[in-house]
Amino acid sequence: MHWSMVIDLDKCVACQGCSIACRFENNTPVVSPVEALKGRAIRWNDVFPMPVNPTEETGEYPNVTTRYLTRPCMHCDNPPCVKVCPVQATFKNDEGIVEQNYARCIGCRFCTVACPYGVRYFNWYEPEYEGSLAEHLNPDRIEGDGVLAGPAVRPKGVVEKCTFCLHRLQKARARAEAEGRAFRPDEYVPACVQTCTGKARFFGDLDDPNSTVSLLAKSPRAFRLLEDVGTHPKVIYLREG
Amino acid sequence: MLKVDAHDKTKLIDPLFAAPGLRFWLMLMGLVVVIGWGVYMYIRQVALGLGETGMNRPTYWGVYMVNFIFFIGISHAGTLISAILRVTGAEWRRPITRVAEAITAFALIVGTLQIIIDMGRPDRLLFVILHGRLQSPILWDVVSVTAYFLGSVTYLYLPLIPDAALLRDNCPETAPAWQRQLYTLLAIGWRGSRAQWARLEKAIAVMAVFIIPVAVSVHTIISWILATTVQPGWHSSIFGPYFVVGAIFSGIGALFIAMSAVRKVLGLEQYIAERQYRNLGLLFVTMNAIWAYFTYAEHLSIAAGQQTEEFPVLAAKLWGEFSFGFWAMVALMAVAFWVLVVPKLVPAAAERIVVFRPRYALASAIAAALTLVALVAPQTLPVRASLTEPTARTLGWVLLMVFLVGVGLGVSSWLKARLVTASVISAACVVVGMWLERWNIIVPTMTHARLIPIALYRPTLTELSLTAASLALFGLMFLVFFKLFPAVSIWEVAEGRVVEEAQSKVVIPAPEPSETRRLKRWGLK
Numbered sequence: 119m120h121w122s123m124v125i126d127l128d129k130c131v132a133c134q135g136c137s138i139a140c141r142f143e144n145n146t147p148v149v150s151p152v153e154a155l156k157g158r159a160i161r162w163n164d165v166f167p168m169p170v171n172p173t174e175e176t177g178e179y180p181n182v183t184t185r186y187l188t189r190p191c192m193h194c195d196n197p198p199c200v201k202v203c204p205v206q207a208t209f210k211n212d213e214g215i216v217e218q219n220y221a222r223c224i225g226c227r228f229c230t231v232a233c234p235y236g237v238r239y240f241n242w243y244e245p246e247y248e249g250s251l252a253e254h255l256n257p258d259r260i261e262g263d264g265v266l267a268g269p270a271v272r273p274k275g276v277v278e279k280c281t282f283c284l285h286r287l288q289k290a291r292a293r294a295e296a297e298g299r300a301f302r303p304d305e306y307v308p309a310c311v312q313t314c315t316g317k318a319r320f321f322g323d324l325d326d327p328n329s330t331v332s333l334l335a336k337s338p339r340a341f342r343l344l345e346d347v348g349t350h351p352k353v354i355y356l357r358e359g
Numbered sequence: 360m361l362k363v364d365a366h367d368k369t370k371l372i373d374p375l376f377a378a379p380g381l382r383f384w385l386m387l388m389g390l391v392v393v394i395g396w397g398v399y400m401y402i403r404q405v406a407l408g409l410g411e412t413g414m415n416r417p418t419y420w421g422v423y424m425v426n427f428i429f430f431i432g433i434s435h436a437g438t439l440i441s442a443i444l445r446v447t448g449a450e451w452r453r454p455i456t457r458v459a460e461a462i463t464a465f466a467l468i469v470g471t472l473q474i475i476i477d478m479g480r481p482d483r484l485l486f487v488i489l490h491g492r493l494q495s496p497i498l499w500d501v502v503s504v505t506a507y508f509l510g511s512v513t514y515l516y517l518p519l520i521p522d523a524a525l526l527r528d529n530c531p532e533t534a535p536a537w538q539r540q541l542y543t544l545l546a547i548g549w550r551g552s553r554a555q556w557a558r559l560e561k562a563i564a565v566m567a568v569f570i571i572p573v574a575v576s577v578h579t580i581i582s583w584i585l586a587t588t589v590q591p592g593w594h595s596s597i598f599g600p601y602f603v604v605g606a607i608f609s610g611i612g613a614l615f616i617a618m619s620a621v622r623k624v625l626g627l628e629q630y631i632a633e634r635q636y637r638n639l640g641l642l643f644v645t646m647n648a649i650w651a652y653f654t655y656a657e658h659l660s661i662a663a664g665q666q667t668e669e670f671p672v673l674a675a676k677l678w679g680e681f682s683f684g685f686w687a688m689v690a691l692m693a694v695a696f697w698v699l700v701v702p703k704l705v706p707a708a709a710e711r712i713v714v715f716r717p718r719y720a721l722a723s724a725i726a727a728a729l730t731l732v733a734l735v736a737p738q739t740l741p742v743r744a745s746l747t748e749p750t751a752r753t754l755g756w757v758l759l760m761v762f763l764v765g766v767g768l769g770v771s772s773w774l775k776a777r778l779v780t781a782s783v784i785s786a787a788c789v790v791v792g793m794w795l796e797r798w799n800i801i802v803p804t805m806t807h808a809r810l811i812p813i814a815l816y817r818p819t820l821t822e823l824s825l826t827a828a829s830l831a832l833f834g835l836m837f838l839v840f841f842k843l844f845p846a847v848s849i850w851e852v853a854e855g856r857v858v859e860e861a862q863s864k865v866v867i868p869a870p871e872p873s874e875t876r877r878l879k880r881w882g883l884k
Contacts, residue, residue: 125398130590131807133495140841153410157415157417157811157814158410158415158416159416159417166812168811170810170811170812171671171813186427187433189810198588198589201494201495201587202495202496202497202587202588203495204487204491204492204494204497204498204501205483205486205487205490205492206490206492207493222483222486222490223480223483224478224479224480224483224484224486224487225409225478225479225480225483225589226477226479227420227477227479227480228495228496228497228584230416230417230419231420231588231805232587232588232589232590233591234589234590234808234809234810235809235810236416236808236809236810238418238809239416239439240409240416240419240479241408242408242409242410242415243408244408271837273480274479275409275478275479275480276409276479276480296845305752342812344809344810348589349581349588353482359384
């Protein structure tokens with residue numbers, strides 16, 4: 119298995135549904151507006167204008183050109199975050215998903231510095247969930263001997279990131295096993311893919327040459343984000359227009 | 360029973376047994392208060408979270424990281440002076456080795472502390488050893504800093520053994536029992552026999568050679584923490600040597616300040632003399648030049664490349680939001696260079712010329728200040744409004760430079776007569792400038808990350824308090840250490856006297872008469 123995501127920017131309407139779905143699926147901490155203004159909002163899946171800083175090309179109001187990009191973790195094949203982690207709190211598993219273990223992370227933030235995509239987030243404070251939000255947290259978690267991952271509520275002072283909803287894969291496998299049959303790759307999709315309004319996101323196994331993602335990856339529109347930094351992302355974009 | 364020179368005894372040994380004066384207690388209290396405040400702020404930060412700092416996304420590293428690099432940089436003082444100068448047999452190093460070695464050990468403690476302060480989960484510190492990945496540059500750093508710390512503590516201790524024995528044997532009757540026991544313990548049975556001396560010399564010689572590559576590795580690896588990432592402005596092969604040069608440079612600066620403080624407070628003018636300042640000053644100026652060369656080379660390649668991600672970082676430093684810090688750094692380094700170099704070039708008789716008089720410097724300073732005000736005053740003021748034309752502004756900046764050079768020339772003959780003052784001014788400029796250099800490397804790159812809008816980073820009270828507390832801790836360790844141990848290595852200085860006496864018997868031919876006359880004409884001896 120070699121999990122991969124394809125995002126067709128022609129179909130993306132920048133509705134930010136993926137961000138919201140991700141938030142509820144993965145219990146990402148909510149921060150106050152003051153904190154968000156300081157740049158401490160946590161969005162595993164972010165939607166932002168490209169380029170991120172206005173330049174001469176983007177123009178001035180009202181004559182502007184705006185493009186949006188939706189960005190989960192790239193789950194790089196050559197992840198710079200994994201290379202720098204001093205305690206193996208982040209690592210690439212056998213199926214190519216870059217995992218984050220909250221029980222191991224020492225909060226040195228080297229990975230957040232090393233990641234060129236900015237997909238890693240730090241818990242500056244203890245996560246707080248207000249009102250009904252606290253009552254409706256996703257109970258899923260990946261837990262084991264010295265492992266705390268997935269949507270489990272994070273302690274303060276650790277780094278967290280998009281996991282391609284790894285717990286969904288675990289559950290899909292468990293279901294297949296309980297029903298006594300083989301697991302099929304199409305049984306598992308992350309929450310953002312499931313929710314996407316414009317059906318712009320595709321998910322699947324890159325090892326299977328006939329899977330949707332494999333076929334779309336061959337498209338002449340296909341590109342990867344910041345290809346020049348040598349990270350070999352497994353999130354593949356299809357160019358607009 | 361080891362004997363000690365009577366003068367050494369009154370100057371170096373007796374003060375250690377004298378009751379600490381009011382000045383000592385006041386300084387101690389002051390430092391403890393600052394450290395206490397820092398401890399409170401740190402406990403608060405641990406309890407609430409790192410959100411109490413000004414750090415954010417993408418500025419994941421801030422003042423703590425700057426302090427870490429700064430203190431580890433300072434720690435290179437000891438290696439340079441003790442190890443390199445010992446290996447090369449530079450005689451003048453003798454009275455300042457102890458101070459230099461103490462800086463190394465204490466700066467390493469304070470520097471390592473910065474990393475723990477910066478950690479989100481300090482309770483998981485041991486994970487670095489239990490689950491350490493040697494592929495991570497942080498583990499390289501753990502290994503090299505640990506090796507350097509153990510090496511430098513050993514290196515501080517080895518030359519201390521004969522001195523501890525001297526203290527043990529020359530304790531006044533009134534000395535408290537614990538102090539006597541401490542020296543007895545540290546002297547580990549030193550009797551000064553031939554075999555012991557041979558063994559000690561060998562150990563020091565081995566350590567001196569061993570510690571140089573370790574010291575080089577320490578700051579190289581710190582630079583590699585940055586350079587192994589692909590962040591704009593950091594991914595540079597020059598970073599290793601650049602950081603090592605900067606570290607030695609700031610280390611000499613710290614050494615100048617520390618040795619001048621020790622010299623002044625303990626009245627060691629006869630030990631730490633002009634010779635030390637002159638020779639160390641030459642090294643200092645050399646490091647300044649090398650540092651400036653590296654800085655220029657590093658920035659030129661970014662400027663010429665004009666890459667979309669890298670260039671905005673440089674632009675932010677040159678004329679953007681970090682320009683003040685950048686140009687302050689450049690100005691401080693230029694002043695540090697000028698203060699030590701130009702007075703050497705000015706002939707002693709120069710004071711007869713008006714531009715070399717301090718009065719002229721004052722006049723130039725006032726003129727420079729007025730020009731600067733006119734150049735940077737708010738647009739609304741009439742004086743600024745008249746200076747809107749680019750040519751006039753360029754002329755204004757040129758004029759400012761001319762006035763500043765005037766100030767420099769005016770004070771040069773005054774500084775020529777005061778080498779110690781000049782060295783301390785230069786060192787203070789460099790220490791501040793090197794802190795700014797680390798700030799200029801860390802923060803602009805952090806705030807100009809890819810795919811994240813340009814961020815703003817302002818250190819909070821927590822970060823400033825912990826920085827002050829770190830400096831205070833550094834000072835406190837110094838204060839306590841030099842209350843317990845002689846600031847000058849007694850036996851090394853005594854050994855130096857023997858060497859000097861032997862050398863004085865060697866006759867060096869005097870310069871040719873004609874050359875002497877030519878030198879005299881320029882006011883040189």
